[in-house]
Amino acid sequence: MDAPLFDRDLPRTPANHAPLSPLPFLQRSAEVYPQRLAIVHGDLRRAWAEVYARCRQLASALQRRGIGKGETVAVMLPNTPPMVEAHFGVPMAGAVLNALNTRLDPESIAFMLDHGEARAVIVDPEFAPVLKKALALRKSSAPLLLVDVEDPVYTGPVERIGELTYEVLLAEGDPQFAWSLPEDEWDAIALNYTSGTTGNPKGVVYHHRGAATNAVSNILEWDMPKHAVYLWTLPMFHCNGWCFPWTVAARAGVNVCLCKVDAGAMVDAIREHGVTHYCGAPIVHSMLVNAPDELKKGLPRGVKAMVAGAAPPASMIEGMERLGFDLTHVYGLTEVYGPATVCPKHPEWDGLDIGERARLNARQGVRYHLQQGAVVMDPRTMQPVPWDGETMGEIMFRGNITMKGYLKNPKATQEAFAGGWFHTGDLAVQYPDGYIKIKDRSKDIIISGGENISSIEVEDVLYRHPDVLAAAVVAKPDPKWGETPCAFVELKAGAKLAPEDIVAHCKKHLAGFKVPRAVVFGELPKTSTGKIQKFELRRLLESTSALDV
Structure with a gap:
């Protein structure tokens, strides 16, 4: 069949088509707002024109060192200016950025360097000792270009392991380097490793199109204005900072770098720099909520905060409202560039009590603007579940904000994309308004006496207790019931509770079979991004055997 008349002989040319990429965001901000502040780090201040020139120098220097298209450049950096620059300079060279989790052990780092076939590593002095151990554990004999960053804010011991410093590397490059868009927007821009609980982590490959579309979606979901002041509390190694290095560049905003996240540092930065936006796991927001009132005096109202990693409990929502902060709940995974759904709030929710607002805001919500689909489906039939808030299925994604696949792992990639959707492994329901609500990870459902117990449901109840700072519920083997819920509880400073107090609280809100049969107090193990x-x-x-109550 012939093409329609209006489409016949219409060519795709550079004049009417360009690959989508986040790299032009930086170029535009440098051209339109060359002198506007782009980066704050201690006493350092850099404008967008300077940042753009430095990123071009980095790209040029990497190419002159023989690193180019499709080759991996790893970085082991905190939230510092070189980390911002790497998000542009590395892909401008055609290379792929692998931001390493700075909290990992040397064995994991060694695996990632080998598996990702890194050609270069840029390292902050704080993490040089760990990287040095990782280098000794590598199985690959391929040479690595090692680059030491000199960070004026860092005050700890310094051990040089590189053959040159970052500034010396940049000096090798051309600030007028003529970088180009990728030949194909499907080209890889970044490699991020999952924090696998067993076996080796999987390498998640991002493409330029996904990075650009998620960066723009961040703007749309948050109504992010020009020149927003963004505080880096979320690690940039985590899903490339949820794509916010590219988002901030698109808005010609300000990157306020923060190497260490604590309540005092956050409060100081918000006051001093007029921070308007920040992201983080629940523990980050809880730091502010639970900080002494004296510390929080004078905080500006209206700061926008984004939370993911776990649903915000009522106590956090109430605490953020007292601060005058606007909390937005998002959900996603490494495989979908960080957040890919959002829970938009409606004006009619404002008149509801805090418990009901918390219930509504705790839902994972609806798809990001530029994600094609986010639905709850029966993984056996691949049909959507009824929107009744009760029928359980698996959250699945499809569209632009979905990874290329797992590096060197075709079997896992095929399984993840079975049926034309990305399978998250998160079990959820969908409500009549279309909002999704996670009930559990497939591996976290507790099956007790044949009944399914959602660990998240029990955790939500635990968080309602005013003395609970953090909580997690897992299955404990039981000779009679098969499994029963075991609650691990981290109390707020100065709080004193007995297991019986926790059980009594749960009995007020849960069916008897869902109440924890064991309670363990203590600090909960968390990832570097605050996930339990x-x-x-x-x-x-x-x-060990937890105390039965």
């Missing part, structure tokens, strides 16, 4: 590591709690249960 349930697999560590399961290991603890295997090695």
Whole structure:
């Protein structure tokens, strides 16, 4: 069949088509707002024109060192200016950025360097000792260009392991380097490793199109204005900072770098720099909520905060409202560039009590603007579940904001994309308004006496207790019931509770079979981004017996 008349002989040319990429965001901000502030780090201030020139120098220097298209450049950096620059300079060279989790052990880092076939590593002095150990554990004999960053804000011990410094590397490059867009927007821009609980982590490959579309979606979901002042509390190694290095560049905003996240540093930065936006796991926001009132005096109202990693409990929402902060709940995974759904609030929710607002805001919500689909489906039939808020299925994504696949792992990639959708492994329901609500990870459902118990449901109840700072519930083997819920609880400073107090609280809100049969108090193991590591709690249960109550 012939093409329609209006489409016949219409060519695709550079004049009417360009690959989508976040790299032009930086170029435009440098051209339109060359002298506007782009980066704050201690006493350092850089404008967008200077940042653009430095990124071009980095790209040029990497190419002159023989690093180019499709080759990996790893970085082991905190939230510092070189980390911002790497998000542009590395892909401008045609290379792929691998931002390493700075909290990992040398064995994991060694695996990632080998698996990702890194050609270069840029390292902050704080992490040089760990990287040095990782280099000794590598199985690959391929040479690595090692680059040391000199960070004026860092005051700890310094061990040089590189053959040159970052500034010397940049000096090798051309600030007028003529970089180009990728030949194909499907080209890789970044490699991020999942924090696998067993076996080796999987390498998640991002493409230029996905990075650009998620960066723009961040703007749309947050109504992010020009020149927003963004505080880096979220690690940039985590899903490339949820794509916010590219988002901030698109808005010609300000990157306020923060190497260490604590309540005092956050409050100081918000006051001093007029911070308008920041992101983080629940623990980051809880730091502010639970900080002494004296510390929080004078905080500006209207700061926009984005939370993901776990649903915000009522106590956090109430605490953020007292601060005058506007909290937005998002959800996603490494495989979907960080956040890919959002829970938009409606004006009619404002008149509801805090418990009901918390219930509504705790939902994972609806798809990001530029994500094609986010639905709850029956993984056996691949049909959407009824929107009744009760029928359980698996959250699945499809569209631009979805990874290329897992590096060197075709089997895992095929399984993840079975049926034309990305399978998250998160079990959820969908409400009549279309909002999604996670009930559990497929591996976290507790099956007790044949009844399914959602660990998240029990955790939500635990968080309602005013003395609970953090909580996690996992399955404890039981000779009679098969499994029963075991609650691990981290209390707020100065709080004193007995297991019986926790059980009594749960009995007020849960069916009897859902109430924890064991309670363990103590600090909960967390990832560098604040997520509670349930697999560590399961290991603890295997090695010790929790107190039955």
